Amino acid sequence: MSRFSKMAASLLAATSALAAPALAQDELTIGVVVKIGGIPWFNAMEQGIVSRADELGVNAFMVGPTSDDPALQVRAVEDLIARNVDVIGIVPNDAWVLEPVLERAREAGIVVISHEADNLVNRDVNFELVSSTDLGNAHANLFAEATGCEGSYAVFVGGLTVPAHNAWADAAVDHLRELCPNMRQAADRFGVAESVDDSRNTTLDLLRAHDDLAGIIAFGSQGPIGAARAVEERGVAGEVAVVGLFSAGQGQALVHRGSITGGYVWSPIEAGEAFVTLGAMLANGESLTDGAEIDGLGTVSYNDGLLFANMPLELSVDTVDGLAELGL
Amino acid sequence: MTTPDIAMKKSRVPADLIEIGAMFGLLVATVSFFTVMAPGFFSPGIFTSMAYQLPELGILTLAMLLPILSGGLNLAVTFTANVAGLVAAWILVQVTGDASAGIIIVAILAALATGALIGAAIGALVAYTGAHPILVSLGFMILLRGAGEWFTRGGDISGMPEFFRFVGHGTLLYVPVPLIIFIAAVALWVLVLHYTRLGFSIYMIGSNAKAALYSGIDVARVQITLYALSGLMSAVAGIVMLSRFNSVRIGHGESYLLIMILACFLAGANPFGGFGRVLPVALGLVSLQVISSGLNLMGVSQHFATATWGIFLILVMVIRAPFQQR
Secondary structure (H helix, E strand, O other): OHHHHHHHHHHHHHHOOOOOOOOOOOOOEEEEEOOOOOOHHHHHHHHHHHHHHHHHOOEEEEEOOOOOOHHHHHHHHHHHHHHOOOEEEEOOOOHHHHHHHHHHHHHOOOEEEEEOOOOOOOOOEEEEOOOHHHHHHHHHHHHHHHHOOOOEEEEEOOOOOOHHHHHHHHHHHHHHHHHOOOOEEOOOOEOOOOOHHHHHHHHHHHHHHOOOEEEEEEOOOOHHHHHHHHHHHOOOEOOEEEEEOOOHHHHHHHHHOOOOOEEEEOOHHHHHHHHHHHHHHHHOOOOOOOOOEEOOOEEOEEEOOEEEOOOOEEEOOOOHHHHHHOOO | OOOOHHHHHHHHHHHHHHHHHHHHHHHHHHHHHHHHHOOOOOOHHHHHHHHHHHHHHHHHHHHHHHHHHOOOOOOOHHHHHHHHHHHHHHHHHHOOOOOOHHHHHHHHHHHHHHHHHHHHHHHHHHHHHOOOHHHHHHHHHHHHHHHHHHHHOOOOEEOOOHHHHHHHHOEEOOEEHHHHHHHHHHHHHHHHHHHOHHHHHHHHHHHOHHHHHHOOOOHHHHHHHHHHHHHHHHHHHHHHHHHHHOEEOOOOOHHHHHHHHHHHHHOOOOOOOOOOOHHHHHHHHHHHHHHHHHHHHOOOOHHHHHHHHHHHHHHHHHHHHHHHOO
16 A cells, blocks of 8 residues: 555645745746747747847747647647746647647636637737738749749648648639649648658659649748759759748758749748737737737738738848848 | 566565655655756646646556566557547547537547557457567557548547546546546556556566466467557547547657657666566656656756656666666
8 A cells, every 4th residue: 555655645746736836927928839949940930039028128938849749839838837927929730739728828817829820719819920811822923933834733831730831822722723724733732841851752752753743832941942952853953843931041052053943931030029029018918909000010900819910021042141141 | 587476576575665765756856856946846837737748648658568568569559549539539520519428438438449459459469470569569550640641631630529628628626637547547557467467467478478378377368458458548548638639630649659668668667578567657757747847947948858858767777777687
């Protein structure tokens, strides 16, 4: 029986240490959970979070899980609730998985701000620096111009359950269908674009399987990089269009060599800043209104918890060096 | 293992106490460390958070423990869990209209049966083909993953009935339900391993399968049963994850697999089978959770937190080494 009592004692210690008071926090604290830590995009976002926090005099930090397993994001949010932060920012890998834990966060009185997840229910506001339709259309225009509306194409997304990527892909495919009625999609969407290797392998397979492949539209930060490498390996750089959003620093050389055609993006630094700006506003009880002018976001459109700025950034031979210098 | 059974049994009792004492000491040490280092660590919020997080990894680790004790390995546990979760989710989604308690029980039973069946199939292959469990379970892991991806088209089944959330997010007398399930699972494993003939047979097979066979143990039957139990426990984890995440996707918890194996070894389970106890494993898991939550509270990078788990596991094994000359 002594084993049982020891076990019971340890678990009691773990669950019923309810007497210790939670640490009082005078400083406004904002924790932002991103998809995965240690990749350039989210390193840049962290830069934005930290610098904006310094400007506003709040305590803001980023939590980057070690893999894109959604279970790790749930754990990170749980620890933020325990830490008693004022605002939780979230860039979900899988919106459904996070609903219950975000519901608990809001019950605990925490403001929840999401990014790249407009269908998330348990949040106060979701913000995008550019609307999915605008972003999808911009890519479709560029793609139509680059391919001359001939051949087939494939679409990469970060994952089939990543809401924003699929919304852009929907918009791009719809718009492309209007622009180029003769083009066809070679295969179903691929959820490979957070991995350079998977994007490269998939592109190699597609090039082998489809003689008329005119190009790849890739959403997800590693997609164009992998696709461009595959295109270079097969010696068709410039002939097969690679359009999508990527980190400028990572894709700089590929753009100059012509293997990445171009794309549109928004700045993760500005997104990081927006988390802190909006977090501070909401935590201080300010409300968001349509047409408002917000510092760092410009004039925004706002409707029922969805906030859109209009700040696309063009990625092209002309802009990519400047953006790379900014650390993107 | 040439030592007679009786002698082994006698010498094991104090060793057990040392083991449990050591793991408990380690737990106290980690808790004290973070109480000093991370302001606000010793608070109800943190312990509640840990109580919700510990069970998924904990129950999966228990599922891994039985095969390891028998000298095998079950690499398919996470995917068994998710396939079982898929079965439950599929049943629950069929009747979203009126989700009565009856349907939820049916869904849970179906999930448990699925897990046990997959486990039994792995056990039967291990027992009758003589192939190494790593190969068999690796095959099943790939099979289940592929089948699950195909069935869900890489997406997820989501939108469980409101009542079902109780399993993963509810509390009973202020104790989170997942924690209660975890404690019950630990108790069940203690009972099976230390108080039944099956448990004894598992240790004996792990020590020396051939000797166990010649001493009259039905090795094949024990192996099928123990892998079925492992599958059953995976299914329990699958149900908890389904409720916690409000959805099931074949890849949920994928990142836990290696951590589970290491957590078993952390608590003194011998990679070659035959040794290891349930309570040190449970205490070791709590320590790992304390480290993870504590470092999160300190705002340390998640990558560093993972590295710290590695350091912790290595450290424990180094400290243990001199005592393991059995």
